[in-house]
Amino acid sequence: MTSGSTATPGTGRVAVVGAGVAGLAAATALAARGVQVELFESAPAAGGRARSFEYDSMGGAVDNGQHLLMACYRECFEFFARIGVPEEAYLIQDALEATMLERGGKAVRVSSAGRWPASVGLALGLLRMRRVGLPSRLRALGFGAALRAGLGRPHKGERVTPWLERVGQSSRMRQVFWDPLCWATLNEKPEHADAGLLMAVLRRAFLDADADARLVVPRVGLSELYVEPSLRYLRARGATIHLSTPVRHFLHDAGTQRATGLALRDGSEREFDAIIAALPPTRVHALMPEALRTQESTALLEHLGSSPIVNFWARVDRIPFSGDFVGLVDCPVHWIFARERIEGRTPPQRESGQGTGRAHAGELLTATISGAHDLVERDREQLQSVFEAVLREWFVGPPVRVLEFRAIKEKSATIAQTPATQARRLGTRSELRGLFHAGDWVDTGLPATIESAAQAGHAAARAALELPGFE
Numbered sequence: 415m416t417s418g419s420t421a422t423p424g425t426g427r428v429a430v431v432g433a434g435v436a437g438l439a440a441a442t443a444l445a446a447r448g449v450q451v452e453l454f455e456s457a458p459a460a461g462g463r464a465r466s467f468e469y470d471s472m473g474g475a476v477d478n479g480q481h482l483l484m485a486c487y488r489e490c491f492e493f494f495a496r497i498g499v500p501e502e503a504y505l506i507q508d509a510l511e512a513t514m515l516e517r518g519g520k521a522v523r524v525s526s527a528g529r530w531p532a533s534v535g536l537a538l539g540l541l542r543m544r545r546v547g548l549p550s551r552l553r554a555l556g557f558g559a560a561l562r563a564g565l566g567r568p569h570k571g572e573r574v575t576p577w578l579e580r581v582g583q584s585s586r587m588r589q590v591f592w593d594p595l596c597w598a599t600l601n602e603k604p605e606h607a608d609a610g611l612l613m614a615v616l617r618r619a620f621l622d623a624d625a626d627a628r629l630v631v632p633r634v635g636l637s638e639l640y641v642e643p644s645l646r647y648l649r650a651r652g653a654t655i656h657l658s659t660p661v662r663h664f665l666h667d668a669g670t671q672r673a674t675g676l677a678l679r680d681g682s683e684r685e686f687d688a689i690i691a692a693l694p695p696t697r698v699h700a701l702m703p704e705a706l707r708t709q710e711s712t713a714l715l716e717h718l719g720s721s722p723i724v725n726f727w728a729r730v731d732r733i734p735f736s737g738d739f740v741g742l743v744d745c746p747v748h749w750i751f752a753r754e755r756i757e758g759r760t761p762p763q764r765e766s767g768q769g770t771g772r773a774h775a776g777e778l779l780t781a782t783i784s785g786a787h788d789l790v791e792r793d794r795e796q797l798q799s800v801f802e803a804v805l806r807e808w809f810v811g812p813p814v815r816v817l818e819f820r821a822i823k824e825k826s827a828t829i830a831q832t833p834a835t836q837a838r839r840l841g842t843r844s845e846l847r848g849l850f851h852a853g854d855w856v857d858t859g860l861p862a863t864i865e866s867a868a869q870a871g872h873a874a875a876r877a878a879l880e881l882p883g884f885e
């Protein structure tokens with residue numbers, strides 16, 4: 415292909431840069447349509463911000479962060495179905511069910527009374543929520559009805575806490591339901607987070623069919639869940655996968671303002687008919703031609719901010735809760751998951767150390783702290799102390815002993831999901847023709863999640879297919 419040309423029908427070649435969820439969703443969608451795809455990933459392994467490491471002492475795959483999905487992740491499950499993820503690979507609830515523990519171990523149950531259309535089950539679940547006063551529950555019920563009638567929606571630029579106060583949500587209901595939902599889906603403090611994005615979550619998960627709000631937890635490591643099946647799918651369709659291959663910048667034709675290919679870190683250049691940039695926003699900015707970096711929309715890529723997530727992985731002598739996971743109210747740690755219960759495997763054994771054979775190595779917990787601005791700079795010992803204090807203060811029964819502990823910090827886990835950032839998210843099309851944005855940060859109308867990444871990847875693939883030569 416020469417610079418500025420269009421592809422000859424049937425020869426369209428697409429470069430997908432970045433092998434996270436967005437890149438893999440885009441690449442597999444294109445490969446499914448018979449397009450020639452080349453995938454470029456700077457890291458030695460694919461998966462980006464949703465991937466597994468191996469930690470021997472933890473006895474299996476450890477993910478960079480425990481991921482919780484929802485049944486309403488339509489594009490994510492479309493992607494999973496394409497690459498053949500079996501249903502046994504994740505645990506999907508029959509109806510929404512979450513136990514929220516308060517300091518001292520008292521539990522509030524957030525649930526849906528079975529799977530009903532039009533939120534009947536969720537309403538019944540709300541009505542029987544214990545330890546929350548009836549007036550708070552009735553106001554939440556009324557608020558749900560108002561939202562379904564198109565009333566009470568957030569103003570543009572409004573933040574979550576002022577919105578919920580304005581529509582009469584009690585501080586108790588915010589404490590046990592709204593704030594945990596905000597932390598989990600927007601990765602940000604409710605005082606700072608964009609209310610419009612929480613509204614998008616409500617619309618998708620809570621206002622239509624009750625089944626949409628069900629939680630989904632992977633039963634295998636993230637790489638086994640979707641990364642390896644994606645790579646197998648791509649290889650089987652003749653796609654080329656370049657790992658450990660950083661792209662240095664996008665090539666373009668300055669006359670036509672068209673993307674023409676990629677310059678790689680090793681000095682080589684490759685021509686393509688379309689490019690999907692499935693990268694974090696600051697990376698897209700750095701790879702753009704210098705002349706474009708200061709142009710209005712491209713410049714915004716540098717100003718989406720970021721919000722951290724810290725994950726703990728720990729082996730403990732006993733799990734202090736029943737069930738697969740618990741949420742924690744007003745706590746530095748937001749969720750704790752019993753990994754081996756979820757995976758359906760028995761904890762490994764280890765040498766007892768006294769020559770008496772093999773002993774129980776402890777059970778594996780993983781804990782998530784969203785919007786972890788206050789903890790992300792603390793060292794491992796300090797973080798272990800935080801975790802031990804939470805185990806002491808939020809649970810009842812004999813003390814829980816931590817036998818092994820690791821903290822994984824993702825400083826830029828997501829963009830900052832504040833009103834200022836929300837106004838700066840860009841669409842699929844870039845300032846270069848033939849170069850498309852993908853990634854969870856793209857303006858999908860959703861928070862930056864796996865679902866947003868899959869949706870953005872699919873949208874970029876569709877946009878590439880609309881180019882001349884791809885019909």
Ligand SMILES: Cc1cc2nc3c(=O)[nH]c(=O)nc-3n(C[C@H](O)[C@H](O)[C@H](O)COP(=O)(O)OP(=O)(O)OC[C@H]3O[C@@H](n4cnc5c(N)ncnc54)[C@H](O)[C@@H]3O)c2cc1C
Pocket residue numbers: 431432433434435436437454455456457460461462463464478479480481482483659660661662692693694697723724725824826827828852853854855862863864865867
């Ligand atoms: C700890 C943690 C917990 C999370 N929990 C949840 C959750 O519970 N539920 C949920 O829905 N979402 C969750 N998320 C968010 C979710 O993981 C992300 O939204 C999603 O993985 C983003 O995918 P992506 O493809 O947009 O970006 P990325 O995964 O960042 O992919 C971009 C890829 O581009 C590569 N790259 C960068 N520069 C170059 C270059 N120059 N050349 C080539 N390749 C390059 C990177 O190595 C990376 O692989 C969590 C995120 C984290 C970090």
